[in-house]
Amino acid sequence: MKLARRISEVRPSATLSINAKAQELRRRGVKIINFAVGEPDFHTPVHVKQMAIQAVIRNQTRYTPASGMQELKEAVCRWVESYYGLQYNTSNVLISCGGKHALYNVFQAILDPGDEVFIPAPYWVSYPDMVVLAGGVPLIVSMSFENNYKLTPEVLKSTINQNTKAIILNSPSNPTGVYYSEEELKELAEVLKGYPDLWIISDDIYSHMLFNGAKWTNIVVVEPSFRDRTVIIHGVSKSYAMTGWRIGFAVGSEELIKAASKIQSQSTSNPCSIAQWASLAALMGDQSDVDRMAKSFESRCAYVTHRLRSIPGIRFVEPQGAFYIFPDVSAFYGKSYGHKVVNDSLSMADYLMDEAHIAVVPGIAFGDDRCIRLSYALSMKDLEEGCNRLESALRALK
Ligand SMILES: Cc1ncc(COP(=O)(O)O)c(C=O)c1O
Missing domain, CATH: 3.90.1150.10 (Aspartate Aminotransferase, domain 1)
Incomplete structure (x- = not known):
C-alpha cells in the first residue's frame, strides 16, 4: 500500500x-x-487546577465553539491588552490545542504550494516540517554566532525575495534563549515595510521568561502598522507550566483567524473544554x-x-x-x-x-x-x- x-x-x-x-x-x-x-x-498553579475541577463538576464538558470559548477569547484579549498594550476583539483570537496547533493552522491558512517561509536558524524544530506539511518551502537562513544568532536587517534584506510569503520571529528563542530588543525589532521592521504582502509570525511563547530586567516587546508593538499582517502565537504551556493541558492561541487579523478557524473546525474542532476553563484561570488569576x-x-x-x-x-x-x-x-x-x-x-x-x-x-x-x-x-x-x-x-x- x-x-x-x-x-x-x-x-x-x-x-x-x-x-x-x-x-x-x-x-x-x-x-x-x-x-x-x-x-x-x-x-500547574493550584488555582488553575481548581478551576478545571470546577469545570468538570459544573458539567462544562460539552463541545465549545470550534475556535474556542467566547469567555477564554475575551480573557486572551484582556491579557494581550495588559501585556502588549494592544487591543483586539474576540474575532481576532483562535484558541487551539497548544501553540504548536495554532501555528499549524496558521501555516495551513496562509501557504500555497511553493510559498517560502523565512526561518532564521537556529529555529524551533517544528517550524520547517509544519511549513512542508502545508505545502510551503522553508527558507532556512543561518544566523551567525558572532551576532548572537540574531537576524539582522542586512541578512533579511539580502535573503528575502518575491516568493517569500511569511517570516517567523521567535523571541526569546528556543533553542538559543536570545531575544530581540525594541531597537533591533525596529530595524527589522524598516526592511519588512518594503514587503507589505509578507505575513509575520511572532512566536512569543517564551515572552514571560526574560532575565536580568530585559524588557520584552514584539514586532507589532514596535510597528503597529503591521497589525493586520502579523499573527501572534502564544499559549499557557510554558508561562503557566501547563504543557499537558494543550491550550495555545493565535491572535491576528479577522481574515486570517477566520481562515485558520475553518481549518481547525474540520480537524480537531474545539480544544478540551476543561483545559479552556483552566487556561482562563491562568490568564486572569494571580500571576505570581x-x-x-x-x-x-x-x-x-x-x-x-x-x-x-x-x-x-x-x-x-x-x-x-x-x-x-x-x-x-x-x-x-x-x-x-x-x-x-x-x-x-x-x-x-x-x-x-x-x-x-x-x-x-x-x-x-x-x-x-x-x-x-x-x-x-x-x-x-x-x-x-x-x-x-x-x-x-x-x-x-x-
Ligand atoms: C518556540 C516554540 N513555539 C511553540 C511551541 C509550542 O508549544 P505548545 O504547543 O506546547 O503550546 C514550543 C514548544 O516547545 C516552542 O518551543
Whole structure:
C-alpha cells in the first residue's frame, strides 16, 4: 500500500532516538540527567487546577465553539491588552490545542504550494516540517554566532525575495534563549515595510521568561502598522507550566483567524473544554507563579552559564530568556573516547548519553550541527550533577 508523498518529506523527531535510548538505560536502572526536556519542571498553579475541577463538576464538558470559548477569547484579549498594550476583539483570537496547533493552522491558512517561509536558524524544530506539511518551502537562513544568532536587517534584506510569503520571529528563542530588543525589532521592521504582502509570525511563547530586567516587546508593538499582517502565537504551556493541558492561541487579523478557524473546525474542532476553563484561570488569576518561575530560570541559567564557561572548548551565546542554552561543542568534533568518535551533534548526543548518562538534543534538529541544546528546567541538584557529568565527558575526549 502506498502512503502520501508528504510523509516522506517530513522528518521524524530528532529527539525520538535520544528518548528511546534514555528509556532503555532507565529500564536498566541507570540514572539519566535529562537536559532534553522542553517544559518547565513546575506544577500547574493550584488555582488553575481548581478551576478545571470546577469545570468538570459544573458539567462544562460539552463541545465549545470550534475556535474556542467566547469567555477564554475575551480573557486572551484582556491579557494581550495588559501585556502588549494592544487591543483586539474576540474575532481576532483562535484558541487551539497548544501553540504548536495554532501555528499549524496558521501555516495551513496562509501557504500555497511553493510559498517560502523565512526561518532564521537556529529555529524551533517544528517550524520547517509544519511549513512542508502545508505545502510551503522553508527558507532556512543561518544566523551567525558572532551576532548572537540574531537576524539582522542586512541578512533579511539580502535573503528575502518575491516568493517569500511569511517570516517567523521567535523571541526569546528556543533553542538559543536570545531575544530581540525594541531597537533591533525596529530595524527589522524598516526592511519588512518594503514587503507589505509578507505575513509575520511572532512566536512569543517564551515572552514571560526574560532575565536580568530585559524588557520584552514584539514586532507589532514596535510597528503597529503591521497589525493586520502579523499573527501572534502564544499559549499557557510554558508561562503557566501547563504543557499537558494543550491550550495555545493565535491572535491576528479577522481574515486570517477566520481562515485558520475553518481549518481547525474540520480537524480537531474545539480544544478540551476543561483545559479552556483552566487556561482562563491562568490568564486572569494571580500571576505570581509566572514571576517565580522566571526568577528561578534566571538563577539556574546563571549557574549553567557559569559552569559551561569553565569547560575549555565550549562557546555559547548567553541566554536572556526561556530555559534553554545552545552551546557550540564543535571544537570537540574529531575527538574520541575509546572506540567512540564524536564528529557531529548526533554522535555527540549519543556519546553523552552512553558515557555520561545525560540526555541532550543534537543541534542538527534546530538547524545547527555545531551545537547541542540543554534545557535547564531541572532541579539545582540535577543541574549540578549534569554539569559535572558533561564536563568530565567533554574533558575525556582526546
Ligand atoms: C518556540 C516554540 N513555539 C511553540 C511551541 C509550542 O508549544 P505548545 O504547543 O506546547 O503550546 C514550543 C514548544 O516547545 C516552542 O518551543
